[in-house]
Structure formats: structure tokens, C-alpha cells
Amino acid sequence: MAVRYALIRRPPEAVWAVLCDGEKYEQWVIGTDETEEIDARWPAPGSEIRYTVRLGRWTFQGRTVVRISERNERLELEAKAGPLGSARIAIELRPWGGDCLVIVDEHPLTGPGARLHGMATEAFLQLRHRRMLHRLARVVEATEDSGRTVPA
Numbered sequence: 001m002a003v004r005y006a007l008i009r010r011p012p013e014a015v016w017a018v019l020c021d022g023e024k025y026e027q028w029v030i031g032t033d034e035t036e037e038i039d040a041r042w043p044a045p046g047s048e049i050r051y052t053v054r055l056g057r058w059t060f061q062g063r064t065v066v067r068i069s070e071r072n073e074r075l076e077l078e079a080k081a082g083p084l085g086s087a088r089i090a091i092e093l094r095p096w097g098g099d100c101l102v103i104v105d106e107h108p109l110t111g112p113g114a115r116l117h118g119m120a121t122e123a124f125l126q127l128r129h130r131r132m133l134h135r136l137a138r139v140v141e142a143t144e145d146s147g148r149t150v151p152a
Contacts, residue, residue, distance in 0.1 A: 002125030005103045006133035012093040012100040028136040085111015
């Protein structure tokens with residue numbers, strides 16, 4: 001089970017706002033090349049986002065389905081990437097002072113990642129999560145900063 005966390009210097013509501021914005025999905029999710037279709041109900045349970053996954057010169061159609069959605073607290077997703085298989089991704093948001101501790105827990109469900117799950121898969125997921133959490137923090141901070149009024 002690949003678990004990684006990061007402290008994002010914004011409140012959980014700001015992080016949740018980005019997680020709820022399907023238009024921003026490809027900005028923080030590693031591997032999503034181009035978003036194709038966003039369910040208007042996102043992130044309600046059962047809603048999904050469809051996208052292109054690029055792996056080197058190969059492309060696959062992927063989709064992510066919301067399994068659990070608890071406002072400002074938890075979003076659990078199932079990512080399905082064709083022949084690459086599927087994975088469960090749980091994102092937990094915890095208030096940490098005025099900031100947000102984001103905990104990502106991912107493990108493969110089907111496909112090569114599930115069959116070959118071991119230390120190499122864990123190491124790959126840790127690197128992926130580190131980049132993803134860094135990107136999520138940048139998107140959250142940029143989104144919230146753009147909505148602020150700077151005092152004169």
C-alpha cells in the first residue's frame with residue numbers, strides 16, 4: 001500500500017475546491033494527458049472523468065470513477081486505464097492548524113500493477129505521489145491566490 005502525505009498551506013476547503021473541479025484534474029493528476037469528458041455531477045459517487053493516458057509513445061483511454069465523496073474530508077476514486085489495469089486512490093484531507101494535511105493511499109486492483117505488486121510498484125507509486133501532491137499544492141495555491149484581493 002503506497003501511502004504519502006503532504007502539508008498544503010491552505011485550508012481543507014481550498015484543497016477540496018480543486019478536487020471538485022474536474023477542469024483542473026489533468027493539472028494535478030500524473031499520467032492524465034488530456035481530459036475528454038467530465039460528468040457534471042463530479043465528485044458525486046458514481047460520477048466519472050474520461051481522459052487520455054500517455055505512457056511514452058502509447059496512449060490509452062482512461063477514466064476515473066468516484067466511489068466515496070465526503071465534503072472537505074475524503075475522496076476515494078477508482079482509476080481505470082485500459083490494459084494498465086485499475087487502482088484505488090483514497091485522498092484524505094485533515095485540518096492542520098490553518099493548513100491541510102493531504103494523505104494519498106493508492107494500491108492497484110487489476111492489471112500488471114496488481115499482479116506484480118511489490119517493492120518496485122511501491123517505489124514507483126511513492127515517486128508518482130510526491131509529484132502529484134506537489135502539483136496539487138501548486139494548483140490549490142494558484143487557484144486560491146487568484147481569488148484573493150490584495151489590500152492596497
